[in-house]
Amino acid sequence: MAKTMTFPVGGVHPEEGKDRTSGLPIRVSEPPGEVAVLMAQHIGAPARPVVKKKDRVRKGQLVGEAQGFISANVHAPVSGAVKAVEERIYSVTGRRVPAVIIENDGQERWARGLNEPQDVESMEPARMVELVHECGVVGLGGATFPSHVKLSPPAETPIADVFVNGAECEPCATVDHRLMLEHTDDVVDGLKLIMRIVKAPNGYVGIERNKPDAIEAFRKALADEASIRVVALQVKYPQGAEQQLITAVTGREVPSQGGLPGDVGCLVHNVATTLAVRDAIRFRRPLVERALTVTGDGIENAGNFVERVGTSVAGILERQGLREGANQLILGGPMMGIAQGTADVPLVKGNNALLVLRGARIPPQRDCIHCGRCVEHCPLGLMPAELSIACEKQDWDAAVELNMLECKECGCCAYVCPAKRRIVHMIKFGKAELRLRKARAREGS
Amino acid sequence: MENQLLVSSSPHVRDADTIEKIMWCVVVALAPAAAMSIYFFGFGVLKVYVISIAAAEATELLCLRWRGKPLSRAADGSAFITGMLLAMVLPPSAPYYCSLVGAVFAVAVVKHAFGGLGCNIWNPALAARVFLQFAYPLRMSLSQWSVPRMLWGKAAEVATMASPLAKEGAAAPLSHLDLLFGNGVPGCIGETCKVALLLGGLYLIARRVVDWRIPLFYIGTVFVLTWLLPAGHDAPAWAADPFYHVLSGGLIIGAFFMATDMVTTPVTRRGRIVFAMGCGLLVALIRRYGGYPEGVAYSIIFMNTFTPLIDRWVCPRVYGSRTPRPARRQA
Known part of the structure; x- marks a missing residue:
């Protein structure tokens, strides 16, 4: 077994809290009766709504159009009627942003030409990037950076090393772990497509050692692949941060003052993003749903679920059940997640975990004692x-x-x-x- | 649930370690040396401990009250440590009012006048020790020191010596082993039993309360310099023996328990090495060329003063850059 890798400076070992959900297969939830699709749920310019009240939309139909290069399309997660175009709270910023509210007709009818196998073998890289752009794929690890931008590196910084980030170092989150186990071959396929797009010779799948089954699954799947390596990473937070992952594996450091992974020849995509990129290229399937972990000591029934983008968080909480004393709702994990002031927020593409804590409190603060x-x-x-x-x-x-x-x-x-x-x-x-x-x-x- | 949702910044989980745990951990680490000091110098020194700690805690309560801070902070252990450490660096013969005045000065002036725990510039116990040195030069002087009870052997030989580091008086009759265990070693209340202090120090290192770099580089520097720096011809034989220097006086207690005080030492690893080597250099210079036999207290107080500067100059290298501080950008 190759030696365990990690980043050299800093890091912590918080309680992992993953046991509760890491063994639970991902379940596809019933689509909700109504979704609220935010126009701004990615880094970059907000999308512009292209539907209006009373319009009928099909699943996967464009409802918000990307504005400029660093922006992302948003699509209808269900088929049905547009009930309104009005403001809803974006859980990341806490601000109200325009949203398209769609009433689900339960038909699940895809818009024409979508969700159909594409001829990938003869496809040009430019067309692949176009599909990723069209399908509104953004970084699903939480950063929500538009993926087509990452897949269009400038010519002066060629990409040599492409990573699938399966570290999942954030405590409590288990959804990437489950995706890696349940869709091992698809992740590999996605990685290969990305390598093809950016013409990179080397691929890596980086996984923290607390997921030995996932490491094993990829070792098996990649047994005959000379160009892709499975990298067992030491369990240390934030192993899954882009910069730390790159340094752990290559020893290179992404330059400070706004440098990008591309500056050191690297490109990193999270597991779920890699799958979304694959779906976009292979099936022209817009990003309208995502898998996430619902857990925390305030949740009665924890698990990993596929939910439609725009699903009400309050609805998910009601379905999974809250325990007595639950007083903190966090979108994301305990280390970087964002505490919400209301459960009345729609799910967005970047939500990889939904955490409810019981008896949470803010510890009283003292003066810094310079412990270092x-x-x-x-x-x-x-x-x-x-x-x-x-x-x-x-x-x-x-x-x-x-x-x-x-x-x-x-x-x-x-x-x-x-x-x-x-x-x-x-x-x-x-x-x-x-x-x-x-x-x-x-x-x- | 809706109206009672707690909104706070990430991270939403915190490590279990707290200031209180760290402080009481230091008290535990000091306990073996304190126990040995009572064996060596008798129950009289227990009174010094009690007065010093009680005065420190009482002053802490008064200052907290005066400053409008929660009184529960008096239980954080920091004033307790100050009182305990102060007692340990006083001569066994020091009158009780010295420990009283010292403890009040340490907590009220050195700590709270500067803003309380975390804001003080100097280690409170040490600064109080230096203050007492100036305030009661005679009472704190070497000649007044009492003779410790022996662990083994006879006491008569060392009865006339004030400190193993005294430049005048009898040639050192103390072996390294005597110095290590504090057997018949005169000195401040809590500084003589090096074994007990080392035990506590190693516990603090294992518990990650203390950065091992500080004691290692502090003691290491003293060792190397007292070995290399030439001693004058009139110097006693032990002056050229680095082991004797390391095991004598307050170096061990200072290196493990005072130079490691988080509040008054640099925050970076390299900064701590600079700090510790500075302390070591000063001790060696004072002992070798100064008019004072010790030097540990002054070295630490002196370097405490430089801590903010060291923190400014010796910063970690920022990820993805070559320099510690990338060029200043326009705000």
């Missing part, structure tokens, strides 16, 4: 406590000098802090505030 644990555990070599204090003081020069913009908010610093300081909170505040000030400065000038 945040520095030691930061995978990016930042000084998080000092940075968060600069943000708290709104000293933006100091915050930027302390590399605020490098921070990926992985949460290792706040996790280990014995003073229970809200380090990530303050850094998020700092980034948002700085963005706001820059926008204001632009308007003013």
